[in-house]
Amino acid sequence: MSENTxxxxxxxxxREQLDAHVxxxxxWHFSEDTGCPFWLEWAKKAGWNPVQEIKSFDDLLLRFxxxxxxxxxxxxxxxxVPKAFKGKPFNVFETGGTTGMPKQxxxxxxxxxxxxxxxxxxxxxxxxxxxxxLMMGPTGPRRLRLAIEHLANVRxxxxxxxxxxxxxxxxxxxxxxxxxxxxxxxxxxxQAVTILKHRSVSAVFTTPKLLEALSEKIDLWEAGIRxxxxxxxxxxxxxxxxxxxxxxxxxxxxxxxxxxxxxxxxASVPISKEDNYSITYYSPQPRAVLRVVNPENTEKxxxxxxxxxxxxxxxxxxxxxxxxxxxxxxxxxxxxxxxAWDGVAQVRPFGAMEKKIVEGVY
Amino acid sequence: xxxxxxxxxxxxxxxxESLDQxxxxxxxxxxxxxxVSTVNAGIIRRDLKRINEAKATLQxxxxxxxxxxxxxxxxxxxxxxxxxxxxxxxxSPSDYINTLSSTSGLPHVMxxxxxxxxxxxxxxMRTVLNGLTRxxxxxxxxxxxxxxxxxxISYYSTAKALGLVMPSNSPAVNSLWxxxxxxxxxxxxxxxxxxxxTPYRLIQSFIAAxxxxxxxxxxxxxxxxxxxxxxxxxxxxxxxxxNTTSQFANDPRxxxxxxxxxxxxxxxxxxxxxxDFIDLMASSIAENGGRSCINASxxxxxxxxxxxxDALAKRLGPLQPTHPEDAEARLSGFANPKMATxxxxxxxxxxxxxxxxxxxxxxxxxxxxxxxxGGTYLSPTIVHCNSMNHPLANREFLCPYAxxxxxxxxxxxxxxxxxxxxxxxxxxPSFTQELLNSDLIERLNLGAIPTMKISWDQPHEGNMFxxxxxxxxxxxxx
Numbered sequence: 001m002s003e004n005t006x007x008x009x010x011x012x013x014x015r016e017q018l019d020a021h022v023x024x025x026x027x028w029h030f031s032e033d034t035g036c037p038f039w040l041e042w043a044k045k046a047g048w049n050p051v052q053e054i055k056s057f058d059d060l061l062l063r064f065x066x067x068x069x070x071x072x073x074x075x076x077x078x079x080x081v082p083k084a085f086k087g088k089p090f091n092v093f094e095t096g097g098t099t100g101m102p103k104q105x106x107x108x109x110x111x112x113x114x115x116x117x118x119x120x121x122x123x124x125x126x127x128x129x130x131x132x133x134l135m136m137g138p139t140g141p142r143r144l145r146l147a148i149e150h151l152a153n154v155r156x157x158x159x160x161x162x163x164x165x166x167x168x169x170x171x172x173x174x175x176x177x178x179x180x181x182x183x184x185x186x187x188x189x190x191q192a193v194t195i196l197k198h199r200s201v202s203a204v205f206t207t208p209k210l211l212e213a214l215s216e217k218i219d220l221w222e223a224g225i226r227x228x229x230x231x232x233x234x235x236x237x238x239x240x241x242x243x244x245x246x247x248x249x250x251x252x253x254x255x256x257x258x259x260x261x262x263x264x265x266x267a268s269v270p271i272s273k274e275d276n277y278s279i280t281y282y283s284p285q286p287r288a289v290l291r292v293v294n295p296e297n298t299e300k301x302x303x304x305x306x307x308x309x310x311x312x313x314x315x316x317x318x319x320x321x322x323x324x325x326x327x328x329x330x331x332x333x334x335x336x337x338x339x340a341w342d343g344v345a346q347v348r349p350f351g352a353m354e355k356k357i358v359e360g361v362y
Numbered sequence: 363x364x365x366x367x368x369x370x371x372x373x374x375x376x377x378x379e380s381l382d383q384x385x386x387x388x389x390x391x392x393x394x395x396x397x398v399s400t401v402n403a404g405i406i407r408r409d410l411k412r413i414n415e416a417k418a419t420l421q422x423x424x425x426x427x428x429x430x431x432x433x434x435x436x437x438x439x440x441x442x443x444x445x446x447x448x449x450x451x452x453x454s455p456s457d458y459i460n461t462l463s464s465t466s467g468l469p470h471v472m473x474x475x476x477x478x479x480x481x482x483x484x485x486x487m488r489t490v491l492n493g494l495t496r497x498x499x500x501x502x503x504x505x506x507x508x509x510x511x512x513x514x515i516s517y518y519s520t521a522k523a524l525g526l527v528m529p530s531n532s533p534a535v536n537s538l539w540x541x542x543x544x545x546x547x548x549x550x551x552x553x554x555x556x557x558x559x560t561p562y563r564l565i566q567s568f569i570a571a572x573x574x575x576x577x578x579x580x581x582x583x584x585x586x587x588x589x590x591x592x593x594x595x596x597x598x599x600x601x602x603x604x605n606t607t608s609q610f611a612n613d614p615r616x617x618x619x620x621x622x623x624x625x626x627x628x629x630x631x632x633x634x635x636x637x638d639f640i641d642l643m644a645s646s647i648a649e650n651g652g653r654s655c656i657n658a659s660x661x662x663x664x665x666x667x668x669x670x671x672d673a674l675a676k677r678l679g680p681l682q683p684t685h686p687e688d689a690e691a692r693l694s695g696f697a698n699p700k701m702a703t704x705x706x707x708x709x710x711x712x713x714x715x716x717x718x719x720x721x722x723x724x725x726x727x728x729x730x731x732x733x734x735x736g737g738t739y740l741s742p743t744i745v746h747c748n749s750m751n752h753p754l755a756n757r758e759f760l761c762p763y764a765x766x767x768x769x770x771x772x773x774x775x776x777x778x779x780x781x782x783x784x785x786x787x788x789x790x791p792s793f794t795q796e797l798l799n800s801d802l803i804e805r806l807n808l809g810a811i812p813t814m815k816i817s818w819d820q821p822h823e824g825n826m827f828x829x830x831x832x833x834x835x836x837x838x839x840x
Contacts, residue, residue: 216404246405246408
């Protein structure tokens with residue numbers, strides 16, 4: 001068995017763990033004494049009892065329809081508060097929202113769990129403890145801002161922040177105001193350059209395009225940067241190679257991540273030349289499950305190495321979201337150590353090959 | 363060795379194989395003829411930060427030496443087998459002709475003609491530069507300073523490099539950038555998507571002739587990458603239609619090569635002899651498949667418009683696609699069949715507006731858009747318009763197309779609009795003077811001279827020397 005292969009036993013074990021977790025989470029959200037108003041009401045209308053009938057992840061896939069994003073737009077946040085958390089103030093996190101009402105997810109501690117776990121996967125050489133970080137990217141109402149600060153804090157670090165409003169950028173790009181978009185990006189990057197020139201910082205979290213722009217204005221290694229997290233937009237293999245070889249000069253640690261307010265954080269396995277710089281992400285299972293499904297028949301999962309639409313199921317005590325169809329597509333990848341479940345590779349906006357997607361300059 | 367060549371990106375002359383590659387396929391066969399590495403804008407931006415190193419490699423040579431190398435490059439381009447890509451493949455001249463023909467739709471005879479134009483430009487570089495510099499002692503460019511014509515002269519280079527956003531439809535336009543190399547300016551080329559062949563072969567020719575490889579950047583890239591090339595090199599050429607080029611219209615660093623709207627004008631003094639000029643008109647319209655900006659796209663006459671349109675239609679209308687290897691081939695296939703459909707649709711749509719008639723329709727067998735051996739072609743089209751205001755009167759399409767319009771001689775120059783080449787068939791001194799005074803005409807042929815005739819010692823579309831160099835005033839202590 002090669003070092004990149006996961007044993008059937010390990011896969012089976014993770015599957016059993018997931019099934020047990022599903023039972024626990026479904027029981028939590030659909031029990032009168034712990035569940036949230038939305039799911040309790042939903043079960044009444046559905047006419048079946050998830051607590052009794054869901055015994056595995058496969059049951060969940062069979063019985064639950066796709067989670068509708070309108071529910072997160074149209075309903076007040078309190079419908080998502082599990083009874084067990086009642087009276088406890090929550091964070092309201094938002095996603096998307098270029099125009100109109102954004103999707104909102106409430107939460108308490110989930111982001112800390114994901115990012116504390118992620119801290120164990122990054123090296124001290126790239127992210128020295130007890131130092132300083134810089135986040136340059138979407139902050140505002142996003143979970144990411146608190147999550148990154150928490151991750152820094154877990155490692156004994158403090159973090160500087162520079163905001164980029166992706167909703168504004170998307171509007172600029174859609175309106176073909178490319179000069180304004182470029183000026184705005186320069187404005188954001190210039191602020192980061194100022195911080196790096198005047199403060200000691202060893203780690204950066206940002207988006208791929210902002211990282212590239214930053215590197216054109218300052219020598220990242222000379223500025224003290226030793227590790228970079230990237231996330232937020234598409235990174236195809238060639239672009240990833242460009243970032244590693246040329247922007248980070250093969251000497252600054254690079255950790256791409258895939259995540260959003262609804263899922264949390266999916267880490268990637270180490271990127272290598274041998275893998276042709278393809279980034280494969282693995283969800284923080286069992287708290288979240290990613291599948292690559294047939295876009296024409298979303299009941300069916302795609303074959304390995306085939307493109308399909310990304311489907312997310314979130315399974316925490318704070319939030320239950322079955323079978324949400326992301327606006328992303330990806331290649332389905334097999335389990336790979338240390339992950340004993342499927343991964344998603346080369347994530348890009350859904351339909352990217354057919355139509356031009358506005359991802360903005362960020 | 364893989365049987366399909368891979369054309370890499372060239373970064374200061376060094377091959378770079380990208381993980382992003384596109385297939386270049388034959389337009390009729392869809393057979394993959396090569397894969398081409400494509401790169402993102404960031405790579406170009408990074409490389410351009412070090413472009414001065416590339417420029418320094420050319421500074422090591424005199425203009426004279428680089429002219430000699432250009433001449434050798436011309437010989438290599440026309441006659442030698444040269445490297446094709448980074449996987450050990452080679453390309454003979456006949457391979458080049460076959461491949462370019464099969465991806466561009468140009469018949470062999472037209473590819474050969476384009477090859478000859480490039481060969482001529484390279485092997486007559488001294489004449490070309492003499493024309494561009496108006497007889498400047500070229501060693502002044504080596505020294506940066508000198509005396510000639512009884513005065514002190516100094517020139518400085520205006521650009522770190524010459525950026526080129528090339529088209530896919532006409533290989534001979536590569537001849538425009540060739541003087542940059544003897545003028546000691548590196549070139550940064552974004553090839554047309556279907557036409558990597560000519561710029562890549564030219565680069566290999568220069569390298570074979572002893573030119574430093576570092577002077578050549580070859581970046582198949584996207585729209586953003588093209589923008590970086592245009593905005594960063596200091597000087598750049600862009601080819602394309604009005605939609606592509608209009609945003610750069612007011613940028614002096616960027617020279618636009620768009621539609622030519624070239625025309626033939628016949629004066630009142632010569633119009634009675636119009637049958638004598640039909641050959642000239644037909645060749646000006648249809649030579650090179652009607653794809654050049656110096657092809658005539660309008661014939662403007664004081665009378666006999668319908669008769670002239672009919673005579674041209676009778677000559678050109680029956681032309682049919684032939685096998686690409688046919689020495690008599692006159693029509694080019696379309697690498698992108700959608701382009702043919704678009705052009706055909708645009709002509710048909712505007713014909714619906716009163717005042718225009720497709721005269722070729724009566725001589726054509728079948729429809730304007732034709733299929734032949736898997737390729738898509740457009741039959742020549744001669745449209746008679748009753749006024750220059752008709753939407754088809756002053757149009758240019760990527761096929762043999764021309765309008766014929768009757769306009770009184772006294773109103774001709776008011777109606778022609780900007781025209782790259784005007785052939786004016788007249789001996790009337792007063793009309794001739796008006797033509798000479800016009801600021802609408804880039805190249806003026808006085809007399810029965812085809813619009814396709816160009817002079818290498820006279821730039822007809824921008825002066826590359828004046829684009830790449832500026833004269834400075836200088837004083838030196840004795």
